[in-house]
Amino acid sequence: xxxxxxxxxxxxxxxxxxxxxxxxxxxxxxxxxxxxxxxxxxxxxxxxxxxxxxxxxxxxxxxxxxxxxxxxxxxxxxxxxxxxxxxxxxxxxxxxxxxxxxxxxxxxxxxxxxxxxxxxxxxxxxxxxxxxxxxxxxxxxxxxxxxxxxxxxxxxxxxxxxxxxxxxxxxxxxxxxxxxxxxxxxxxxxxxxxxxxxxxxxxxxxxxxxxxxxxxxxxxxxxxxxxxxxxxxxxxxxxxxxxxxxxxxxxxxxxxxxxxxxxxx
Amino acid sequence: xxxxxxxxxxxxxxxxxxxxxxxxxxxxxxxxxxxxxxxxxxxxxxxxxxxxxxxxxxxxxxxxxxxxxxxxxxxxxxxxxxxxxxxxxxxxxxxxxxxxxxxxxxxxxxxxxxxxxxxxxxxxxxxxxxxxxxxxxxxxxxxxxxxxxxxxxxxxxxxxxxxxxxxxxxxxxxxxxxxxxxxxxxxxxxxxxxxxxxxxxxxxxxxxxxxxxxxxxxxxxxxxxxxxxxxxxxxxxxxxxxxxxxxxxxxxxxxxxxxxxxxxxxxxxxxxxxxxxxxxxxxxxxxxxxxxxxxxxxxxxxxxxxxxxxxxxxxxxxxxxxxxxxxxxxxxxxxxxxxxxxxxxxxxxxxxxxxxxxxxxxxxxxxxxxxxxxxxxxxxxxxxxxxxxxxxxxxxxxxxxxxxxxxxxxxxxxxxxxxxxxxxxxxxxxxxxxxxxxxxxxxxxxxxxxxxxxxxxxxxxxxxxxxxxxxxxxxxxxxxxxxxxx
Ligand SMILES: Nc1ncnc2c1ncn2[C@@H]1O[C@H](COP(=O)(O)OP(=O)(O)OP(=O)(O)O)[C@@H](O)[C@H]1O
Ligand SMILES: [Mg+2]
Numbered sequence: 085x086x087x088x089x090x091x092x093x094x095x096x097x098x099x100x101x102x103x104x105x106x107x108x109x110x111x112x113x114x115x116x117x118x119x120x121x122x123x124x125x126x127x128x129x130x131x132x133x134x135x136x137x138x139x140x141x142x143x144x145x146x147x148x149x150x151x152x153x154x155x156x157x158x159x160x161x162x163x164x165x166x167x168x169x170x171x172x173x174x175x176x177x178x179x180x181x182x183x184x185x186x187x188x189x190x191x192x193x194x195x196x197x198x199x200x201x202x203x204x205x206x207x208x209x210x211x212x213x214x215x216x217x218x219x220x221x222x223x224x225x226x227x228x229x230x231x232x233x234x235x236x237x238x239x240x241x242x243x244x245x246x247x248x249x250x251x252x253x254x255x256x257x258x259x260x261x262x263x264x265x266x267x268x269x270x271x272x273x274x275x276x277x278x279x280x281x282x283x284x285x286x287x288x289x290x291x292x293x294x295x296x297x298x299x300x301x302x303x304x305x306x307x308x309x310x311x312x313x314x315x316x317x318x319x320x321x322x323x324x325x326x327x328x329x330x331x332x333x334x335x336x337x338x339x340x341x342x343x344x345x346x347x348x349x
Numbered sequence: 350x351x352x353x354x355x356x357x358x359x360x361x362x363x364x365x366x367x368x369x370x371x372x373x374x375x376x377x378x379x380x381x382x383x384x385x386x387x388x389x390x391x392x393x394x395x396x397x398x399x400x401x402x403x404x405x406x407x408x409x410x411x412x413x414x415x416x417x418x419x420x421x422x423x424x425x426x427x428x429x430x431x432x433x434x435x436x437x438x439x440x441x442x443x444x445x446x447x448x449x450x451x452x453x454x455x456x457x458x459x460x461x462x463x464x465x466x467x468x469x470x471x472x473x474x475x476x477x478x479x480x481x482x483x484x485x486x487x488x489x490x491x492x493x494x495x496x497x498x499x500x501x502x503x504x505x506x507x508x509x510x511x512x513x514x515x516x517x518x519x520x521x522x523x524x525x526x527x528x529x530x531x532x533x534x535x536x537x538x539x540x541x542x543x544x545x546x547x548x549x550x551x552x553x554x555x556x557x558x559x560x561x562x563x564x565x566x567x568x569x570x571x572x573x574x575x576x577x578x579x580x581x582x583x584x585x586x587x588x589x590x591x592x593x594x595x596x597x598x599x600x601x602x603x604x605x606x607x608x609x610x611x612x613x614x615x616x617x618x619x620x621x622x623x624x625x626x627x628x629x630x631x632x633x634x635x636x637x638x639x640x641x642x643x644x645x646x647x648x649x650x651x652x653x654x655x656x657x658x659x660x661x662x663x664x665x666x667x668x669x670x671x672x673x674x675x676x677x678x679x680x681x682x683x684x685x686x687x688x689x690x691x692x693x694x695x696x697x698x699x700x701x702x703x704x705x706x707x708x709x710x711x712x713x714x715x716x717x718x719x720x721x722x723x724x725x726x727x728x729x730x731x732x733x734x735x736x737x738x739x740x741x742x743x744x745x746x747x748x749x750x751x752x753x754x755x756x757x758x759x760x761x762x763x764x765x766x767x768x769x770x771x772x773x774x775x776x777x778x779x780x781x782x783x784x785x786x787x788x789x790x791x792x793x794x795x796x797x798x799x800x801x802x803x804x805x806x807x808x809x810x811x812x813x814x815x816x817x818x819x820x821x822x823x824x825x826x827x828x829x830x831x832x833x834x835x
Contacts, residue, residue: 150723155637182725192716195739204734205724255720262724 101126101266101296102147107161109142109151116142120161120322122315124266129288129297131307131328134317135343140300141189143317144268147298148184149177165266182209185264189271189300191251193243193258198235201243201254202226205262221261228290229257230283248275256284260291267291269299273306285310304344308332316340350514355408359521363401366525370396373532387539395538398545399528404521411513419505426498433489441495444487448476448499449506451485458483466500568813571806579800584807590770592790592801600804602811604770608780609812612690612766613755615776619695620751624702625744631703632710633732644707651700655760662693662765670777681777683767688776690765694758698751705750709743710736742827749823753816759784783808 102124109117117139124130124147132140142151149170151157163170170180182205193201202222205211212218222239226232231253235246243254252275259267269288273281288310291297301307307314308328315325316337324331324340335341371393378384385392423445424438432441455461460479461469469476476491532538576584579600587601627647631640667684670692675681713736721731737744759782767779768789790805797803 148723150719153719153722178722178725178727180725181723186723188716188719188723190716192714192720194717194720194735204721204726208724208726208730208734258720258724 099126100124101166103162103164103167104143104146105162107143107146107159107163109139109146109160110158111154112156116320117146118320120317122322122325124296124298125313126296127292127294128313129292129299129311130313130315131311132298132300132315132317133302133304133307133343134323136302138317139320140317141270144186144270144298144300147266147268148181148186150181150186152177182262183264184266184268185259185262186268187252187255187259187270187272189274191248191255191275193246193251193254195242195244197240198226198243198246198254199239202257202261204258209262211261211263222257225257225261226254228260228287229253230280230287231257249277249280252276253280253284256287265295267295267297269297271300271302274302281306304332316343318343350510352408352412355514355517356405358518359401359404359408362404362518362521362525363397366396366400366529367393370394370529370532373529374534374538377532378534384534386535386537387542391538391542392532392536394542394545395532395536396525396528398541400521400525402545403524404517407520408513408517411516415509415513419502419509422505423498423502426494426501428494431492431494445495445499445502447485447487448480448491448496449503451476451480451483451487452499452503454483454485455479470496565810565813568806568810571803572810575800575803575807578803584804588772590786592793592804594795594801596799598801600800602783602808604772605781605783605786605808606811607772608687608762608766608770609756609782609784611687611776611780612694612762612782613752615687615691616694616698616755616758617748617752619692620698620702621748623695624699624747624751625706627699627703628706628710629732629737631707633728633736644704647703648700650697651704653697655697655758656764658693658697659760659764662689662761666693667765675777681775683777683779685765685767685779686777687766687780690762691776693765694755694761697758697761698754701751701754702747705747706740706744709740709747712743713739738830741830745823745827749820752819756782756812756816757784758782759788763788783812787812 100123102122104120104122104124107117107120108115120143122130122143132143134140145151145154146159146163147170151159159171165180165184168175185205194204196204199222202225203212203218206218206221212221223232223236226235231250234250235241235254243251246254252272256269256272273284276284285306288297288299299307299310311328313326314328314331316323316331316335316339318339324335324337326336331340332344335344371389374385374389374392375382382389420442424442427438427441427445432438452461452466456463456466460483470493476496477487477489480487584600584602586603587599588603589599589601590604592598592600631644631647635643663684667686667689670686670689671682671684675683675686675688717735717739718731721735726734762782762785766781768781768785769779770786771778771780773780787805787808790802790808793801795801
């Protein structure tokens with residue numbers, strides 16, 4: 085593993101984009117996330133790892149307030165974006181979600197054409213002046229999501245007619261077309277073959293120059309390859325958070341070590 | 350043996366066969382069901398199917414064919430001179446049936462023995478009064494030839510009955526025995542059961558299709574009859590509707606068609622937006638408690654009989670519209686109007702639109718909403734750009750259902766819009782619809798064979814064609830604009 089090299093190029097410690105303090109999440113009476121403190125730096129890739137059901141997706145949804153749409157879900161604690169509390173009453177969650185984009189664990193393209201799927205965000209936010217500019221945004225987003233070559237001849241075909249991996253890349257293209265400042269990706273490569281995975285990882289690396297990216301993954305190698313910071317969750321708690329290289333080579337907590345070496349999970 | 354008893358016996362054979370078949374299968378493998386190809390119940394089913402299906406099929410076929418055969422044979426026996434002036438062969442045939450029935454009664458009450466019957470002639474006895482005694486009323490004295498025909502009718506009927514019982518029961522027993530003998534451990538009884546289930550399903554859909562065909566054919570038959578008496582050109586293109594009792598009527602469909610479309614249009618203008626918005630509110634915005642209270646409350650509207658809506662139109666909406674709206678503005682003085690009927694019908698249709706639309710909107714996967722929200726869309730943007738397009742086929746279906754109801758509605762129109770056929774653009778005038786006129790033409794006291802009555806069938810067929818065309822158009826539209834989700 086090329087972790088030593090990762091440690092080197094990790095972070096000319098950039099400023100904090102998202103700060104979470106004492107975050108608790110309850111689904112009804114189920115205490116799903118316990119007292120999580122994380123700082124997500126700007127222009128870095130942060131990976132969330134941990135066994136299934138440990139609350140990675142739940143925490144991800146806190147960061148763009150998608151938990152608001154779940155009945156019975158309660159979030160406590162403080163989460164800031166650029167120093168501003170995103171759960172403050174003055175914050176419009178709709179505006180927030182335009183700044184913090186998300187790619188879901190399961191691909192969910194709209195039952196529209198491929199073009200319309202990608203153009204959805206730019207259209208509702210008025211990002212394009214005129215059709216030519218919209219075309220340009222769509223093409224650029226599809227290219228960055230490594231999908232352009234496969235779909236350029238059938239942009240009017242329905243997005244739901246693509247294969248599972250293609251749908252996932254379409255969702256990635258859709259998310260980046262809205263030009264968010266932070267991109268949350270929930271297992272974006274779980275349905276992709278190694279080639280598309282490599283392309284997505286390349287994309288993530290490239291996105292880092294402009295946004296901060298948070299990625300949930302079950303692949304240790306992927307976390308090590310693409311991220312600069314890694315957070316390990318276990319049973320709803322944040323066990324360890326630090327430089328990726330340090331987490332993978334020298335974990336402080338025995339649970340982290342067991343997970344990484346494959347003993348729990 | 351009556352049909353009921355035959356049915357019961359066949360059922361008993363079939364059910365008995367089920368248990369025997371099951372037991373037989375089990376005993377063949379010494380009680381170890383795993384050695385059978387199928388579960389033991391399937392072997393029972395095999396016997397049941399073979400006993401019941403051919404027997405019942407034969408029974409039904411027999412019941413259909415027997416009257417035809419007998420009528421043909423007896424009809425030939427009736428001499429032309431027995432058919433009185435102004436009567437027809439059909440009327441004499443029904444006399445024959447009634448006399449045969451009367452003889453049955455006389456024999457049953459032991460007023461008459463079979464031996465007497467053979468020698469009995471119409472000259473010697475007053476059959477008519479004796480029949481009247483047992484409750485069979487005849488229009489005239491019985492002619493010898495007709496009496497003979499009746500006796501023959503009765504003889505054949507009794508024979509046919511017995512033959513039928515014998516054939517059906519024989520078939521049931523043969524079927525059961527045949528199936529029973531085929532039971533072997535590796536016989537694929539499960540597959541037979543599967544195939545028969547499929548046949549059952551096909552038969553069910555066949556019944557539905559046949560009914561439609563039957564309805565259309567009977568309508569078409571009478572319609573052709575009508576067009577022989579009344580020119581089709583006048584029916585479709587004449588602009589007046591003015592039926593007369595003594596002939597010389599104007600039977601133009603135009604004013605009725607216009608009334609139908611106008612009232613339905615007003616009803617849809619009311620019900621589609623209200624229903625759709627209510628559905629969107631319920632599905633997307635309402636909290637759980639609000640939803641669980643409001644949804645049934647709206648659906649109560651669907652349970653109100655249309656006659657009650659009619660009363661509402663007649664005593665409330667009509668006068669209110671006239672007194673507070675039409676009259677002050679000087680645009681109408683009638684309480685029966687297209688507006689009244691349309692408004693009330695629109696209210697009636699709200700639950701049809703809202704309830705179905707609510708269901709299809711709820712069926713749109715949550716992941717699509719999440720996808721839209723995560724891109725920074727508001728609720729209404731999500732509704733307009735993602736949910737409604739995805740739910741479109743269902744919503745069009747709901748609107749179509751409402752339209753068909755509107756076109757077919759009669760009571761509200763009679764009480765709200767009146768019964769006067771008129772071609773007018775003014776929504777505050779009384780008008781009427783096709784369905785209303787179908788009722789009034791069929792319930793009038795004109796003769797059935799007259800164009801004034803038969804026009805009802807032509808109207809009905811036209812209505813049918815219109816709704817059919819509407820469905821086809823909607824199907825095409827939906828197919829073109831459908832956004833399909835997984
Ligand atoms: N919508 C929900 N309603 C109720 N409970 C939920 C909901 N979503 C998640 N949970 C619960 O919260 C806990 C954390 O779930 P979460 O989806 O965050 O896990 P995860 O770490 O993303 O797992 P995976 O790797 O399998 O995706 C689980 O116990 C789960 O059952
Ligand atoms: Mg998850």
